[in-house]
Amino acid sequence: MSYGTFYAVSTGPGNPELLTLQALRILRNCEVILYPETEKNTIALDSVSEINPAQKTLISCSFSMTASKEQSASEYKTLAEKCTGFLKSGKDVAMLSIGDVSLWSTAARAAEIINKTGFEVKFVSGVNSFSEAACEAALSLCQKDEKLTIIPADAYLIEEKLESALKEEGTKILMKMGKKLKEIIPLMQKLNLIQNAVLVQKASLSDQKIFRAEELLKMTEEDFENAYLSVMIVKS
Amino acid sequence: MSYGTFYAVSTGPGNPELLTLQALRILRNCEVILYPETEKNTIALDSVSEINPAQKTLISCSFSMTASKEQSASEYKTLAEKCTGFLKSGKDVAMLSIGDVSLWSTAARAAEIINKTGFEVKFVSGVNSFSEAACEAALSLCQKDEKLTIIPADAYLIEEKLESALKEEGTKILMKMGKKLKEIIPLMQKLNLIQNAVLVQKASLSDQKIFRAEELLKMTEEDFENAYLSVMIVKS
Numbered sequence: 320m321s322y323g324t325f326y327a328v329s330t331g332p333g334n335p336e337l338l339t340l341q342a343l344r345i346l347r348n349c350e351v352i353l354y355p356e357t358e359k360n361t362i363a364l365d366s367v368s369e370i371n372p373a374q375k376t377l378i379s380c381s382f383s384m385t386a387s388k389e390q391s392a393s394e395y396k397t398l399a400e401k402c403t404g405f406l407k408s409g410k411d412v413a414m415l416s417i418g419d420v421s422l423w424s425t426a427a428r429a430a431e432i433i434n435k436t437g438f439e440v441k442f443v444s445g446v447n448s449f450s451e452a453a454c455e456a457a458l459s460l461c462q463k464d465e466k467l468t469i470i471p472a473d474a475y476l477i478e479e480k481l482e483s484a485l486k487e488e489g490t491k492i493l494m495k496m497g498k499k500l501k502e503i504i505p506l507m508q509k510l511n512l513i514q515n516a517v518l519v520q521k522a523s524l525s526d527q528k529i530f531r532a533e534e535l536l537k538m539t540e541e542d543f544e545n546a547y548l549s550v551m552i553v554k555s
Numbered sequence: 556m557s558y559g560t561f562y563a564v565s566t567g568p569g570n571p572e573l574l575t576l577q578a579l580r581i582l583r584n585c586e587v588i589l590y591p592e593t594e595k596n597t598i599a600l601d602s603v604s605e606i607n608p609a610q611k612t613l614i615s616c617s618f619s620m621t622a623s624k625e626q627s628a629s630e631y632k633t634l635a636e637k638c639t640g641f642l643k644s645g646k647d648v649a650m651l652s653i654g655d656v657s658l659w660s661t662a663a664r665a666a667e668i669i670n671k672t673g674f675e676v677k678f679v680s681g682v683n684s685f686s687e688a689a690c691e692a693a694l695s696l697c698q699k700d701e702k703l704t705i706i707p708a709d710a711y712l713i714e715e716k717l718e719s720a721l722k723e724e725g726t727k728i729l730m731k732m733g734k735k736l737k738e739i740i741p742l743m744q745k746l747n748l749i750q751n752a753v754l755v756q757k758a759s760l761s762d763q764k765i766f767r768a769e770e771l772l773k774m775t776e777e778d779f780e781n782a783y784l785s786v787m788i789v790k791s
Contacts, residue, residue, distance in 0.1 A: 329686075335576070337575050338575065339573050339574065340571070419683070440693065444568075444573065444682045445682060451680040453678070453680075458657065459667065462659075463731070468705075470702045471700055474700035475700075478700070
């Protein structure tokens, strides 16, 4: 009996229609599906409603955002061991990833660990949430000679690198803002960037919201609560 | 009778399986399909083979890469007029765009012009070619505190900004390299970046090629000919 394959599958920004035909085919063929679950949502799982998840072996996985390096390594090790059990018995395993799996994805990291233990892994590409955010705002991100910079804004703010990153030329995308969004908006005001900014929350989902320019200054507490699923587009 | 809608539709990197379900549904409903055609390929059209293009009104469009601002404006004006004819008669029009439409896309620019003349336009997101390139190379682009910069390398080389852009922190993606790839590789050698680089040509297509590290120094004339459809990933 041959071993199963581990697929790190991008589900796109959340709307089930934004799955690719390839992701759909692969998910239909996988018996075991791992999905990230946070306190607030199971968006990745909801985004694959097309495949009838009830017929699959579903495994929820959560990663603590604030884990130490050691704790994080241990969480991934546990996850990898769970997967290799299935793979050894010949079952294909898919791990879901919101957006595209090549960008800051736990599924990609899990795939790398599983691959090192000798199993075949495949990455399945998908629609980035910032692409969908731009489309929902009917915005072209860059002119043909402009660059695009995608910034993990929480880490950059903490390391005091966000201000200089925002001053660079080209279009900037701020992601992973989380609770820092409340500090990022005043920083953008200070840099005179509010006029150039659009925030898209929950792009492609039914409760999507778009805040353009001064609307960013009128965000409510509830809006800030949803910051985890927000993408900020800042044109130069 | 109501007017038609203009859709700027992302087809993904080229493989028909990388179309989203949403793009497929919209393309099936559009009577008129515009597709970019170059001397060398009709990749966007080939990527929508799922929709049976023969039943559609197909319109090829080409844009001169080296056009002056005036000539380019005139090309877009002609295209927009062609579309508004169909839209006025109530027909939905889709214009295809390889990769994702929010990044350097002629379809997005056409949509903006058509929207200004009062017609409804919609942007349909898709898989970026650099996402697929990373997946094909089984690479995670960034760690969680690293930024990603996507650079139109031809323009940056001409403006002598490529070297400093390559020296920035985080992962760099070079796109739109075209004939400049031959000059970019020696520059990367000078900057000691060859070891960190992977070039993916025609990502997702049957004649895809991947060049890792020193393999970049052994590229043939034919490989350089295909540079238009190449994505260079440079890890820091």
